[in-house]
Amino acid sequence: QSALTQPASVSGSPGQSITISCIGTSSDVGSYNLVSWYQQHPGKAPKLMIYEGTKRPSGVSNRFSGSKSGNTASLTISGLQAEDEADYYCCSSAGSGTWVFGGGTKLTVL
Amino acid sequence: QLQLQESGPGLVKPSETLSLTCTVSGGSISSARYYWGFIRQPPGKGLEWIGNMYYSGYTHYNPSLKSRVTISVETSKNQFSLKLSSVTAADTAVYYCASLRDNFFDYWGQGILVTVSS
Numbered sequence: 016q017s018a019l020t021q022p023a024s025v026s027g028s029p030g031q032s033i034t035i036s037c038i039g040t041s042s043d044v045g046s047y048n049l050v051s052w053y054q055q056h057p058g059k060a061p062k063l064m065i066y067e068g069t070k071r072p073s074g075v076s077n078r079f080s081g082s083k084s085g086n087t088a089s090l091t092i093s094g095l096q097a098e099d100e101a102d103y104y105c106c107s108s109a110g111s112g113t114w115v116f117g118g119g120t121k122l123t124v125l
Numbered sequence: 126q127l128q129l130q131e132s133g134p135g136l137v138k139p140s141e142t143l144s145l146t147c148t149v150s151g152g153s154i155s156s157a158r159y160y161w162g163f164i165r166q167p168p169g170k171g172l173e174w175i176g177n178m179y180y181s182g183y184t185h186y187n188p189s190l191k192s193r194v195t196i197s198v199e200t201s202k203n204q205f206s207l208k209l210s211s212v213t214a215a216d217t218a219v220y221y222c223a224s225l226r227d228n229f230f231d232y233w234g235q236g237i238l239v240t241v242s243s
Contacts, residue, residue, distance in 0.1 A: 051228070060234065106229075108228060113188070116164075119171040
């Protein structure tokens with residue numbers, strides 16, 4: 016069970032859109048439509064932003080969206096705002112009741 | 126709305142057992158809707174899933190930690206616990222407890238830093 020692969024960092028200017036990729040395998044991301052995404056500000060607990068690949072919890076801005084193609088899941092943030100600057104983690108089912116996280120991506124809003 | 130709170134020692138000696146408790150409020154740990162789990166984050170690093178359990182005692186563990194991990198539930202106290210044996214400096218991390226609803230972790234504790242050092 017290896018960690019999912021995410022870019023270490025991405026950046027964008029306010030108002031722009033960015034996409035964070037999450038590359039897995041046919042044993043995790045590719046097999047299940049069960050990818051979730053979490054936002055983590057420094058010193059804080061992670062917060063659920065996207066679940067089951069594309070769904071947004073109540074209260075999460077519709078600027079956040081998720082998608083999946085094959086073994087790769089993606090998180091897109093449109094209309095970047097300063098408050099979006101944070102670390103983002105993907106998570107996928109790896110089968111048999113187990114879960115695997117990505118290594119995390121630091122988003123910088125320029 | 127669920128609230129989760131971790132508690133336990135912040136310092137553990139190498140080779141000893143790390144023990145943490147998570148207290149759940151705002152809902153019952155016996156709810157059929159949830160698994161209960163632990164996730165950790167070494168300083169400056171990413172998240173690592175440790176394991177989950179159902180209130181009935183059914184558990185799933187990270188294969189890389191399975192030989193050292195036990196998660197148990199105390200339904201009368203609305204708590205669940207983590208034990209990690211034979212710890213080393215590599216186990217130094219912020220440990221989070223979280224609720225796993227269906228297929229996502231929706232509520233998290235604030236986290237507790239556990240340092241392994243003599």
